[in-house]
Amino acid sequence: MSKMTILLVEDDTSLAELIATACQARGYALTHAPHATPALAVLKAQHFDVLVLDRMLPDTDGLTLLQSIRQAGYDMPVLILSALGEVEDRVQGLQAGADDYLIKPFAFDELEARLLALVRRKTNTQEILKLADLTIDPMQRQVSRGGKQIDLTSREFALLMYLYDNRQQAVTRKMLLENVWQQQFHTSTNVIDVHISKLRAKIDKGFAQSLIHTMRGVGFMMGVGDE
Amino acid sequence: MNRLFKTASLKAALFYVGVAMVAVGAVLAVLYWQIASHLIIRADNAVWRDAAIATYIYESGDSDALVAYVNKPVGGVIYRLSDSLGAYRGGNLEKFPTPATTHRDENDWLHFTYKQMQIRARLLQIDADVILLVGHDRGATNALIAQIKHSFIIALGGLALLGVFGGWVMARRVLKRVDVINEGLHKIMGGDFTARIPFMHNGTDNGDEWDTLTTQINDALSRIDSLIVAMRQVTDNLAHDLRRPLTRLRARLEQMPTTDAAQTQAALADIDSILSVFAALLSLSRMESGTARTDFETINIGAMLGEIAALYEASFEEADMRLVFVPPPQTITAYAHYALLSQAVVNLLENVLHHAAKPKAQVHINLTPDLIIEIADNGDGVPPEELSRITERFVRLDASRHTQGDGLGLSLVDAIARLHGGTLQLSLNKGLVAQIHLPQKSK
Numbered sequence: 155m156s157k158m159t160i161l162l163v164e165d166d167t168s169l170a171e172l173i174a175t176a177c178q179a180r181g182y183a184l185t186h187a188p189h190a191t192p193a194l195a196v197l198k199a200q201h202f203d204v205l206v207l208d209r210m211l212p213d214t215d216g217l218t219l220l221q222s223i224r225q226a227g228y229d230m231p232v233l234i235l236s237a238l239g240e241v242e243d244r245v246q247g248l249q250a251g252a253d254d255y256l257i258k259p260f261a262f263d264e265l266e267a268r269l270l271a272l273v274r275r276k277t278n279t280q281e282i283l284k285l286a287d288l289t290i291d292p293m294q295r296q297v298s299r300g301g302k303q304i305d306l307t308s309r310e311f312a313l314l315m316y317l318y319d320n321r322q323q324a325v326t327r328k329m330l331l332e333n334v335w336q337q338q339f340h341t342s343t344n345v346i347d348v349h350i351s352k353l354r355a356k357i358d359k360g361f362a363q364s365l366i367h368t369m370r371g372v373g374f375m376m377g378v379g380d381e
Numbered sequence: 382m383n384r385l386f387k388t389a390s391l392k393a394a395l396f397y398v399g400v401a402m403v404a405v406g407a408v409l410a411v412l413y414w415q416i417a418s419h420l421i422i423r424a425d426n427a428v429w430r431d432a433a434i435a436t437y438i439y440e441s442g443d444s445d446a447l448v449a450y451v452n453k454p455v456g457g458v459i460y461r462l463s464d465s466l467g468a469y470r471g472g473n474l475e476k477f478p479t480p481a482t483t484h485r486d487e488n489d490w491l492h493f494t495y496k497q498m499q500i501r502a503r504l505l506q507i508d509a510d511v512i513l514l515v516g517h518d519r520g521a522t523n524a525l526i527a528q529i530k531h532s533f534i535i536a537l538g539g540l541a542l543l544g545v546f547g548g549w550v551m552a553r554r555v556l557k558r559v560d561v562i563n564e565g566l567h568k569i570m571g572g573d574f575t576a577r578i579p580f581m582h583n584g585t586d587n588g589d590e591w592d593t594l595t596t597q598i599n600d601a602l603s604r605i606d607s608l609i610v611a612m613r614q615v616t617d618n619l620a621h622d623l624r625r626p627l628t629r630l631r632a633r634l635e636q637m638p639t640t641d642a643a644q645t646q647a648a649l650a651d652i653d654s655i656l657s658v659f660a661a662l663l664s665l666s667r668m669e670s671g672t673a674r675t676d677f678e679t680i681n682i683g684a685m686l687g688e689i690a691a692l693y694e695a696s697f698e699e700a701d702m703r704l705v706f707v708p709p710p711q712t713i714t715a716y717a718h719y720a721l722l723s724q725a726v727v728n729l730l731e732n733v734l735h736h737a738a739k740p741k742a743q744v745h746i747n748l749t750p751d752l753i754i755e756i757a758d759n760g761d762g763v764p765p766e767e768l769s770r771i772t773e774r775f776v777r778l779d780a781s782r783h784t785q786g787d788g789l790g791l792s793l794v795d796a797i798a799r800l801h802g803g804t805l806q807l808s809l810n811k812g813l814v815a816q817i818h819l820p821q822k823s824k
Contacts, residue, residue, distance in 0.1 A: 166628070166629070169628055169632060172629060172633060173632065175636060176632070176635070176636055179636075237624045244720075245720075246676075257660075258624050258627075258628045259624065259627045259630075259631040259632070260628070260631075261631070261635065261649070262632060262635050262636070263635075309691065335692055336688075337688070337689075337692070337720075337723060338719075338720035338723070338724075339720065339723050339724040339727045340657070340660075340727075341727060341731065342657075342731055342790075343696055343731050343734055343735075345693060345695075345696045348695040348696045348698075348699050352695055371646060371649075
């Protein structure tokens, strides 16, 4: 995939600069618009893979801007950034047509992982999927490794599919909780890690090459190669 | 109906009816006694008058004239003339009534029945050998007295009925007003601080004491409402103002060129724990001011608990415990906020994982059709005297000082239960039993 292009609409300029620096370091092209009017202008001039909108902007509400963007026919994925502690805002954001939602302050890794998941081309579930010697048949819901059949529960299968969809890039625990379990709550335990280690015991145990990796401080990654 | 009997107004009405009955009863009793004695004296005077006439006739020297007189009495009067031994000499009462059927009262009046007449009579010694019995029928007088007594009792009964009915009507009216006020206050306690108590009469203040009370309550509510709006404003501003520097701080720290990665990670972890307390406090205050009431929907509680149980089973297994949830056979729904209610259940489960972990312990999630979600462990529980304190903010029992947690988990559960119009109830059985009671019909 070529360089990911991001449009960030954020009125806090110094935060935008920090995000831009981080993006540059990871090789993404970020354009910053301080509020809605320049954002709409720059959208006309240039294509973006993904949009990051602050919920509260000086000239308009982030959700209103999102609606005008959608009405103008842009269909790229949108991630909304919002202030702390506003449980009900998430639902409103997703209802307004956002694809993901992140609460400030956030870890850059979390933002990066979510943006990558958003722009990722969706896996074709009609064909047999392969990763190293792992084979997944999404239609039959069958998984095998090295020719050996692996029995997974339906939730383990969903977890594996989500990891596979985002293979070679990190997914955070919160992303797994939201996308595999469809839960919004905050957890103070390692509830996700426990499920990952159960899945790992089925997928990786007894094989020389690990396919599910722990990314310290970020989350997990499925893939071949470096740990 | 049962509530009606418990109302203070019905009790007051019944008390006043009782007092009025005693007072009116006393007046009527005196009146009755006076009327009755007046009627009796009048009747007795008639007997004395007839006796005087008879005596006069005898003293006029004509003994035969007396016999003739007593032989032809007017209706309702009886005479019996006898000698001192009681032998009959004249009058319409030939046979003296037997002592068994005769009653002699303390004033020497004789009472007996003769030819269906109720006789009240008197014996008079007119001469040494002449004794006269003069008697009058008292039937009419007695009937009159009885009738007066009867109508007085009816009047007293009517008064009692009227009083009870009046009290009942009054109690119902009061109850209706109190219910309107209660309903309004209930809404407000549920977090809807914009709710007001309506006036009863076409929605206008008609100046009675109830409407004055309603106005006073509504004024107080407006004051509370504006204070809460102001407080929320402060919270929101605080969140907004702190969000910026904290977001930047976190971003800067992440990108700082570092020689000591472990130190940076530790600093980030510190910021994250500040942020999680901050986030929990913000959502607590937002919930307590009732702002999260939007996004309520009818949710299948059994399915929700099933999801959570499936997610947490493995964590309990890893801690060498067992999480048990048997879904109820029927579908149980409630009007609730999905994310918040599941957060409450998760907090209770994680509370067990953090504080009540004990090898081989069992944790049960139960759901009853009357919307009680129960999480019961058979761990060590908490000291009974601490039970009421553990939902307070930042309260961490001594035993758990060294474990992780911010002391807000149970406060959050409590706030979430109250946001739903329910309660969090904690008790001790084998271990801690936490119950979230949701209201049966909420809208």
